[in-house]
Structure formats: structure tokens, C-alpha cells
Amino acid sequence: xxxxxxxxxxKITKRGQNVTFRCDPISEHNRLYWYRQTLGQGPEFLTYxxxxxxxxxxxxxxxxxxxxxPKGSFSTLEIQRTEQGDSAMYLCASRTTGTGFYNEQxxxxxxxxxxx
Amino acid sequence: xxxxxxxxxxxxxxxxxxxxxxxxxxxxxxxxxYWYRQIHSQGPQYIIHGLKNNETNEMASLIITEDRKSSxxxxxxxxxxxxxxxxxxxxxxxxxxxxxxxxxxVIP
Numbered sequence: 001x002x003x004x005x006x007x008x009x010x011k012i013t014k015r016g017q018n019v020t021f022r023c024d025p026i027s028e029h030n031r032l033y034w035y036r037q038t039l040g041q042g043p044e045f046l047t048y049x050x051x052x053x054x055x056x057x058x059x060x061x062x063x064x065x066x067x068x069x070p071k072g073s074f075s076t077l078e079i080q081r082t083e084q085g086d087s088a089m090y091l092c093a094s095r096t097t098g099t100g101f102y103n104e105q106x107x108x109x110x111x112x113x114x115x116x
Numbered sequence: 117x118x119x120x121x122x123x124x125x126x127x128x129x130x131x132x133x134x135x136x137x138x139x140x141x142x143x144x145x146x147x148x149x150y151w152y153r154q155i156h157s158q159g160p161q162y163i164i165h166g167l168k169n170n171e172t173n174e175m176a177s178l179i180i181t182e183d184r185k186s187s188x189x190x191x192x193x194x195x196x197x198x199x200x201x202x203x204x205x206x207x208x209x210x211x212x213x214x215x216x217x218x219x220x221x222v223i224p
Contacts, residue, residue, distance in 0.1 A: 093159070
């Protein structure tokens with residue numbers, strides 16, 4: 001399967017624990033995006049990378065959230081000291097910046113986080 | 117994005133055209149309008165996008181008003197497999213903002 005993959009698909013944790021999610025984009029895609037989606041809402045943009053550079057992170061929800069893409073391939077999203085309000089679906093998407101101003105994003109299946 | 121509004125739900129008879137409206141009154145000049153759909157437990161799937169002109173592809177048509185403050189997604193012949201949540205959004209090549217979505221139910 002050459003689509004975007006995310007791991008784990010489900011994560012249950014206790015409040016105060018740290019969690020890390022992984023995203024593997026489509027191999028030739030240089031752009032990688034993270035979103036959060038809560039029940040009944042559309043995806044909420046968090047951050048994005050161009051290769052290994054994080055070009056926008058002001059939309060990260062708090063300083064407990066951080067993301068990396070160390071070699072310009074896979075990316076991780078970490079949430080420290082989780083809170084019950086962090087319970088949501090975390091989506092990753094990737095795309096190329098080839099021809100054209102806009103290229104479609106390809107989304108992964110998401111990681112569903114439940115904080116008890 | 118709170119400024120991108122969509123009706124929460126719509127029904128459409130199978131085989132008929134589904135017209136899904138979206139208001140994006142705060143769209144800026146360099147932002148595209150785009151549409152994705154999401155079937156339960158899957159990631160969103162791209163449908164179509166546009167800047168100023170109407171667009172058509174194999175999945176749908178997109179009609180954008182002249183002032184660009186609203187648009188309509190048209191599924192010309194809805195099938196049962198088109199039952200999904202449809203998200204309108206706006207964005208540049210860098211940041212994207214989704215609306216709250218319309219849950220479309222195609223009725224046999």
C-alpha cells in the first residue's frame with residue numbers, strides 16, 4: 001500500500017502521560033501536515049513541514065504539542081502531559097509541491113486518542 | 117474554520133443531483149476553495165478545488181460565486197456510495213481551514 005500510513009490507529013492513555021504518533025507519508029511527497037479532528041467537527045490544521053523544515057507551528061494547540069520530521073520522511077507528533085480535552089482523531093496528510101499552486105492532500109486513516 | 121459554514125445535513129435521492137452549499141465569506145484573494153469528503157473512520161478524500169472559475173472533474177462540479185464568498189458542490193448523479201460528510205474549506209498552498217461539514221445521506 002503506497003498511501004499515507006499512521007501508527008498507532010488507536011491509543012488509550014491516562015491523563016498526564018506523554019504520547020507520540022507516527023505518520024509515514026507517500027514517499028515522493030515533500031509536504032506533510034498534521035490536523036486534529038474532534039467529534040462532529042472538520043479537521044483543524046496544526047502544523048506542516050516542507051521536507052524536514054517545520055514552516056508553520058503557530059497553530060499547535062499549546063506548548064505541550066510538538067512535531068518533528070527529522071529526515072524529511074516520516075513525522076512524529078508528540079503530546080506531553082495529556083489532558084482529557086486532547087481526546088480526538090489526529091490526522092496526517094501529505095502532498096507534493098509540484099506543478100500548480102495547489103495539489104490535493106492525501107490523508108492517512110488517523111490515530112484516535114482517548115485520554116482517560 | 118468558524119467562518120466557513122455549511123448546513124449540517126442534507127438528503128438526496130439516488131440518481132438525482134446533490135447540491136451542497138458553502139459560505140466562505142472571509143476568503144482572501146490567494147485562497148482556494150476546496151472540497152473533501154469523509155466516510156466514517158477514514159481520512160478525508162479530495163474531491164475538487166477552484167480559485168475563481170467553475171471547475172468540473174470526474175467526481176463533481178464546483179460553482180464559485182463571482183464575489184467568491186460562497187460556492188456549491190454538485191454531485192451530478194448521486195449514488196449510495198456518496199453518503200458521507202462533505203467538507204468545504206479554504207486555504208493557500210500552506211495552510212488549510214475546513215468547515216464543519218455537511219452530512220449527506222443518499223436515499224434509495
